[in-house]
Amino acid sequence: MSRVRVHNFSVSLDGYGAGEGQSLEAPFGHAGNRLLAWFLPTRTFRAIHETQGEAGGTTGIDDAFASKWAQGIGAEIMGRNKFGPQRGPWADDEWRGWWGENPPFHTPVFVLTHHLRPSIAMRGGTTFHFIDASPADALKVAREAAGGLDVRIGGGPSTVRSFLAADLIDDMHVTVVPILLGRGERLWDGLEELESHFDVECVGSPSGVAHLTFSRR
Numbered sequence: 001m002s003r004v005r006v007h008n009f010s011v012s013l014d015g016y017g018a019g020e021g022q023s024l025e026a027p028f029g030h031a032g033n034r035l036l037a038w039f040l041p042t043r044t045f046r047a048i049h050e051t052q053g054e055a056g057g058t059t060g061i062d063d064a065f066a067s068k069w070a071q072g073i074g075a076e077i078m079g080r081n082k083f084g085p086q087r088g089p090w091a092d093d094e095w096r097g098w099w100g101e102n103p104p105f106h107t108p109v110f111v112l113t114h115h116l117r118p119s120i121a122m123r124g125g126t127t128f129h130f131i132d133a134s135p136a137d138a139l140k141v142a143r144e145a146a147g148g149l150d151v152r153i154g155g156g157p158s159t160v161r162s163f164l165a166a167d168l169i170d171d172m173h174v175t176v177v178p179i180l181l182g183r184g185e186r187l188w189d190g191l192e193e194l195e196s197h198f199d200v201e202c203v204g205s206p207s208g209v210a211h212l213t214f215s216r217r
Contacts, residue, residue: 008069009155078155090115108129
């Protein structure tokens with residue numbers, strides 16, 4: 001069976017995966033780009049944005065972890081607040097995500113929301129589907145669409161946390177960034193004894209982050 005994976009998910013030292021006050025101008029709220037500072041210089045990130053002239057990039061430890069993000073992925077599940085900053089009923093059906101007309105996913109993407117809307121087909125093979133489903137039911141739909149490939153749980157923190165609480169994650173890469181946010185949305189709340197389900201390894205990087213990998217036992 002295909003595996004369920006989390007990649008390149010950054011948290012602060014105090015466990016926040018997003019800051020407070022998300023808006024159109026600030027997708028990570030008051031955290032700004034600090035949670036992504038290790039990722040932005042990598043070859044993997046710049047390859048995603050090469051159409052904007054950002055070729056090159058670093059090729060060290062951080063890129064080695066970042067580059068696994070797309071390998072063998074056939075579908076993604078994300079929370080609504082990763083797709084955009086709107087809350088409640090859709091006030092703007094013109095919003096098509098943070099990533100422009102050619103998002104980096106290149107697969108079906110299932111956006112978890114209580115407010116449904118028609119699917120959005122984008123360039124490059126990405127289609128956003130909006131579903132109201134539990135983690136288990138969303139995973140069934142995503143696995144069918146993935147065609148035997150793996151399913152990535154893309155975030156944000158509450159979405160990853162809900163899949164961990166339902167014991168549906170097989171492999172997870174979390175990058176601990178040496179910053180303190182103090183407020184926002186935490187990843188680990190309610191997940192006591194999570195480590196009992198996984199083999200955990202840690203690799204430090206010269207950038208100052210620690211890459212944690214969780215592999216289901």
